[in-house]
Amino acid sequence: MENKTTSLKPAKMCYEHIGGKLGQLLAETFIEKGWIAKKNPSDKNFYITDLGQKEFTALGINISEIKPEIL
Numbered sequence: 001m002e003n004k005t006t007s008l009k010p011a012k013m014c015y016e017h018i019g020g021k022l023g024q025l026l027a028e029t030f031i032e033k034g035w036i037a038k039k040n041p042s043d044k045n046f047y048i049t050d051l052g053q054k055e056f057t058a059l060g061i062n063i064s065e066i067k068p069e070i071l
Contacts, residue, residue, distance in 0.1 A: 045069070 035052030
């Protein structure tokens with residue numbers, strides 16, 4: 001029988017975000033699905049697309065808790 005504690009995968013928290021491999025995989029998936037994007041390839045940050053707003057809300061994620069960025 002496999003020891004369950006050795007098969008656990010980490011979901012690292014870094015301040016207020018998910019870091020590590022899980023964070024990377026989530027970001028890559030959200031980009032591929034078109035849920036997040038960059039206005040310009042050189043931008044550091046992403047924004048939530050209209051499709052992303054719809055899909056995150058469908059998952060039960062309250063995106064109204066995310067403060068808009070003031071430009």
